[in-house]
Amino acid sequence: MATTYGEVEREVHQILANVAGGDVATVETNYVAVSSNTNRLNPDFAFTPVRDAVIESIIEILLAIADTPRYPQWPSYSDSSTNLSNGALRPTVDSLGNNIVGVWGQVEEFTTARPCLPAPLDRIRDYNLYSTTIYAGLDVYWWALDAEKIYHTRADGVRAYFCTLVRPVFNPTSFISLFDDQVPALVQGAVAKMAEKEGRYAALFTASSGLFQAHLAGIRAHGLLTGSETSIIPSAK
């Protein structure tokens, strides 16, 4: 989050051999300058397509993170829901209207923030059916998603955590929404999108795409939350 869009863009142009200049000083000057018709030379790599490729690659990395709640940077992109009652419709946007993406993270009781455990819908239904008779006095913290709704066992409602996505807007001097450790992969992702899969850029595509996809796989390898991480036992209140 301390790298600017312009820095990413110029690295992409550098790998694409698109920085104009016949000597070191000129290349150095053109490299750090905001892209223009005079400091870039290859018509295969115009400014806007490169910038779009950077944006798309940022989105791909953000989606990979959003799909991976165990990834250390997941909380940096997460938001929480309003109070969701049992049977409430699943929220599709956050409080700012941004789209919810990826896998839900923790679900917790709204008033106490006690974590809830993912559970089969059958168990949640049975508990709720008999919560005042068979299970009176038993506190369980469970939730499940159906296609459209969330079901849980907490009368006070729950709060869900999830990632949201807003399409980044390219501004050469603004910081990108990714952490700095994502930048090398981001550059490779943008390069892969610019390099044709066939023809003279095929080797470049293969190399950069391989690096980018490996990075995304590395993010996803952190995996989903397990039940044990979000469970709570009745007497642990």
Place this chain on the structure above:
Amino acid sequence: MTLNELVQYTKRRLVGVPGGEVWADREIEIAATIPAALQELGAQVLRDRHRRNLLQQSYSVALDSAGIGNLLTAIGGITGTAGEILQDGVALGVVRDAENNVLVWLPNYDDFLRPASIAFGYYTLVAARIYTRAVGVAVTPSLDIAPAATPLTVFSSYAPAAVSGVPKELEDDTISILTEILMRQVSPINQVGIRSGRSN
């Protein structure tokens, strides 16, 4: 001990045994078995003369004009709950009429209908009801039976309906009973195996 604590004690005992990990998220299965455990606790304590007193309480039982009362609706003096009384426990306790006469238990209904010493009042348990016979009234035909003075005070054993009704001294027994009942549960696939074995 609360119901949550009983579930937690039991779950941790079960999970702590190799193979018991399946109980880790089975709180509702454990909770659904608690009534059976409490009933078993009541039965065990009733049979234990040294601990019987831990689950005994008095019940006030109103009698109708025929001297018949309903034990199932009687409310316990300690727990304040109806439906807990153990029928076997009545004979191991005391039944007094409203005049403080101790009634004598007649296990068989036909004995209750026969002539008996008028020095005592009597009671018997029939059809989930308590039938009474007043002291000092001679009975030749059964039509002579006069009801005891209402209400009765019945001191009897009971099986607590709620976990909160379990005395402290019996909490560990309750956990053990509940654990044993759950460990006896057989999975459906094993039930098929057992049936197959029997048929062979």
